[in-house]
Amino acid sequence: MDRAQARCRVGVDVGGTFTDVTVLDERTGQIQEVRKVPSNPAAPLEVLDGVLADMRAKWGAEALSYLLHGSTHALNTVLEEKGSRTGLLTTRGFRDVYEIARQWKGHEVFNIFYPGAKRFVPRRRVAEVAERLDKSGDVLVPLDLDAVDEAVASLLEQGIDALAVAFLFSYVNPAHERLAAEHIRSRYPDLFVALSSEVNPVWREYERTATTVLNAYLGPRMEQYFSGMEETVRRHFPRAHPFLMKSNGGIGAPRAMARFPVQTLMSGPVAGVVAAHELGARTGVSNLISLDIGGTSSDMSLIPGSPLFRTEWHIGRHPVRVDSVEVESLGAGGGSLAQVRYGKVLQVGPQSAGAVPGPACYMRGGGRPTLTDALVQLRHLNPRVLLQGEMPIDAALSADAIRREVAEPLGMSEDDAALGILRVLVANIVSSMRTITIERGFNPADFVLAPFGGMGPTLATAVASSLGIGRILVPADPGNFSAFGMLLSDLRTGAVTTRVVALDPDSLTDAVAALRDLEDAVRRDLASQGPSPEQIRVDWLLDMRYREQAYELTVPIAKDPAKLNVEEICERFGLAHEQRYGHRADDEVVEVVNLRASAYASLGKPELSRDERTGRRQPTEHRRALMLNGPHEVPVFRRDDLPLGAELGGPVIVEEKTSTTVVEPGWALRVDPEGNLDLTRMP
DSSP: OOTTTOOEEEEEEEOSSEEEEEEEETTTTEEEEEEEEEOOTTOHHHHHHHHHHHHHHHHOTTOEEEEEEEESHHHHHHHTTOOOOEEEEEETTOTTHHHHTTOOOGGGTTOTTOOOSOOSSOGGGEEEESOEEOTTSOEEEOOOHHHHHHHHHHHHHTTOSEEEEEOTTTTTOOHHHHHHHHHHHHHOTTSEEEEHHHHOOOSOHHHHHHHHHHHHHHHHHHHHHHHHHHHHHHHHOTTOEEEEEOTTSOEEOHHHHHHOGGGGTTHHHHHHHHHHHHHHHHHTOOEEEEEEEOSSOEEEEEEESSOOEESOEEETTEEEOSOEEOOEEESOSTTEEEEEETTTEEEEEEEEOTTTTOOGGGSSSOOSOBHHHHHHHTTSSOSSEETTTTEEOOHHHHHHHHIIIIIHHHTOOHHHHHHHHHHHHHHHHHHHHHHHTGGGTOOGGGSEEEEETTTHHHHHHHHHHHHTOOEEEEOSSGGGHHHHHHTTOOEEEEEEEEEEEEOSHHHHHHHHHHHHHHHHHHHHHHHTTSOOGGGOEEEEEEEEEETTOSSOEEEEEOOSTTTOSHHHHHHHHHHHHHHHHSOOOTTSOEEEEEEEEEEEEOSOOOOOOOOOOOOOOOOSEEEEEEETTEEEEEEEEEGGGSOTTOEEESSEEEEOSSOEEEEOTTEEEEEOTTSOEEEEEOO
16 A cells, blocks of 8 residues: 555454454555454553554554544443443432333343342432423423532532433423533533433433433543543544444444443444445345354344344343444353353353453463363364464363363363353354344344354354354455444434324424424534535434334334325334234324434445455365364365355365354355355255
8 A cells, every 4th residue: 555645444343352453445445454453441542542553653644534433332331330420310209210210020020039220320319409391391390500509519429420410301391401401510510411301302201311321321431431532543643533333323423422422332233234234235135134243242133124223222121212223232252251050051151251361272361261262172263373373372271271161060071062162152142143033023044144253254154054044144354344344334313302193194294394403403413523514314214103002113204295195104104013013003093202313424435346366275274173063174274265256065164364264064155256255055
């Protein structure tokens, strides 16, 4: 790459075990570099600083145009309960909304010891103030600012660093929340304040309060992280534009995300879904299941033509109302720890060895066996080095850990114990994948599996065989596929407001007027992050339900006046309801609950160059490996040595820098014209 002309777009995906870096030359469309470096959860910005310093030394301070950054930092802050000490300010008489919650146990309905949702704010840090609006937003009791001062002072005495403000009916009229925030910030400028009317201006008091609390809980820590990330990028590349990956599959400027860190909770996993969707578009495959298996977790998503979205989900038992690509996450990855429990029960995950100490074979002090150690023992992974020689490993340490922790307690050989670890983890993944397919009325056999992450291609044929999936597409550089997805993401933002009305011509007219106001707001928001007005596109969506239903479905509607009518919208809703629940009720009254405007602007999709490589198609070695159906003498290839059109029959192992693809017996491999590994199950 010419140093003087280089313009790079860089994706950085910070995971629990590795930080993945993908560098794209925007002029040629070529992937210039892929790299995996160990993550440092205690100091993630040090890893980014080291990566950027190396890039600046190679290509100069003018080389970088955009840096797209995604991480599990916000999610891990919640899961590890390391957020800020948070207080909650609410309307007098409604102090216990957050504590009482919904009393809904879900799948644990028969669990008499059900602990309920996690409370990030204990009752003693919930303060009330005198104010009250009615359901139309009219003032019944004016806001008492003296009561605000008294309440905030009592919370500060308890050492809070962040404050959530959730007043009754503020989603209709935010005036009281805004006045309280202005008053508080004028006196305590260093206090992070989150308003429910900004974080989630939608009805249902508990969910709105819980999401606002979560945003405040994340606020100070993520604000520091985002500002540090931006400063690090600017220091190395002064003209670069840094952006953060959001849960909705888009990106946003760090300063905007610092106010709403809750929007970045699924920052890492959704980038892989964006990349998988692009993979399907490039190969003519409409139905995909993305499967991202990294060092700590497995993240899977159904893509029936396009990614699915959700407006409400949970972290543990805590509700989160933020637009997000639908991703099912499971504590199952290369670092998942294997242990024998209750005498004879083999458990794999959800605990992980993480980046430090990592699997036993990494020689960093880890003494407990992981999935990676099992795959080294089975000879699915190279028993000498990983990452094309950049990471030497010790297979003897894997064998010792497996023998000590699993084989001896269960009275079996190291090989059988390793095979058991693999089978248990695959069974866990298959069980979760059934929830996003079979339990929702989709047949996995109608989909193509797109595995990525360091371990996705390694387990792909085992997972696909168990689900009845007959085809697998393994992209290039699968270990860095999520980082690649960030390079394709658009700037996105959205706005929502509640309007509970029966859908008829009059209410539709009112809804269109409100949607136009929302569109103006999201256009201004997105324009403040850089794009010109001509680059911005806006979609309209409605949250809809049949009358008396408890929850809604989000349905996009046409903006074309010729198609914007009640009959067309009801038909779209009926089709969506039938797909989701298996039935529709055309005689029932349809209600609109929420109005949404979603704005997006492209940074410019890079034109990816076509893979034209020709290779030798010669194995580097033959390795005695234990497959699921028994031992085999397996040829091992370097992926770069396989030319386009090459065809191989399983069992075969294909190694590359960021991952290893294991093709079990009964599967055939072909390198397609795009350079993907196209695996099909043989009859």
